[in-house]
Amino acid sequence: MVLRKKERDVEIPSASLADIAFLLLIFFLVATTIDVDKGLDLVLPPIGSEIEIAKKNITNLLINDAGEILLDNEVVPVEEVDDIIRDKLAENDKLIVSVKTARKTKYEIYIKVLDQLKKAGATRISIAEPEEA
Numbered sequence: 001m002v003l004r005k006k007e008r009d010v011e012i013p014s015a016s017l018a019d020i021a022f023l024l025l026i027f028f029l030v031a032t033t034i035d036v037d038k039g040l041d042l043v044l045p046p047i048g049s050e051i052e053i054a055k056k057n058i059t060n061l062l063i064n065d066a067g068e069i070l071l072d073n074e075v076v077p078v079e080e081v082d083d084i085i086r087d088k089l090a091e092n093d094k095l096i097v098s099v100k101t102a103r104k105t106k107y108e109i110y111i112k113v114l115d116q117l118k119k120a121g122a123t124r125i126s127i128a129e130p131e132e133a
Contacts, residue, residue, distance in 0.1 A: 057094045058126075059085075063113060065104045078112050085120035100128040 045051065061081070062070040069076050071084060089095050097117055101110055117125055 053096060057092060058096050058098055059088055061097055061099045061113065061117075063099070063101045063105045063109060065102045067106060067109045069109075069113060078109070078116060081113060081116040082120045085117060085122050089121060094124075095122070096124040096126055097122050098126040098128055101130045103130050105130070 059072055060070075064070065069078060069081060071081065076084060085097060099113065099117070114125075
């Protein structure tokens with residue numbers, strides 16, 4: 001008579017599977033960096049403070065409904081805002097750029113203008129309330 005061995009069922013041990021999954025989760029949480037968008041870096045004045053500013057230290061920048069940029073009442077292409085503001089800042093280091101938009105101004109044009117101001121090195125930017133239509 002031939003003796004047969006009993007066949008064993010092959011089984012993967014799953015007792016420590018939860019522990020391994022938990023350790024992997026902890027590893028990825030610790031090792032992963034999250035890229036946080038900084039957005040617009042704005043410093044706001046204290047509440048209730050009123051500051052008197054001389055007219056020579058303010059330049060007005062208006063973005064109308066048609067997407068035109070008026071810098072001190074002169075139409076200027078978006079690409080030239082950087083150069084013009086840089087020149088004005090060289091003349092007056094206390095210059096404040098007052099940015100005002102119309103209600104229907106496209107957001108992408110507004111952001112392009114803010115990018116041009118940042119590129120020009122303008123650190124004093126006043127964002128005025130949009131005009132009523």
